[in-house]
Amino acid sequence: MSTALTKAQLVALMAERMDTDKKSAAAALDTLSNIILETVAAGGAVTIPDVGKISCRDRPARMVRNPATGEQMEKEADRAVKVTVAKKLKESINA
Structure with a gap:
């Protein structure tokens, strides 16, 4: 495989x-x-047993830097997907 x-x-x-x-x-x-x-x-979360949890989290507005110019600017608040890996999956990788 x-x-x-x-x-x-x-x-x-x-x-x-x-x-x-x-x-x-x-x-x-x-x-x-x-x-x-x-x-x-x-805005909810889904847990897949033995795999992990997929959720949405809010990120606040923050200051970021443009790597090309070095200019500081404010990034608006947004949402991001968060994946939390289950313990069983983590353990199976190192088994």
């Missing part, structure tokens, strides 16, 4: 392990992706 799975490879692997066809596996993956997108965009 390669180090990075494409969507097609992931769908094929899911179909094999779920003992179903690729169309059903693709629908399950798309549904999960849409749920995560909608929930996080609304």
Whole structure:
């Protein structure tokens, strides 16, 4: 198996392990992706057991520096996606 799975490879692997066809596996993956997108965009969080938690956090306005010119400027408040990796995933990497 390669180090990075494409969507097609992931769908094929899911179909094999779920003992179903690729169309059903693709629908399950798309549904999960849409749920995560909608929930996080609304400011919520999604926890995937043994993988981690995906959430949205607010970042306050702050001063930043343009690396090309060195000019200081204020960056407006915005939101960012935060991913917290689960302990089980961290442990599986070093096992």
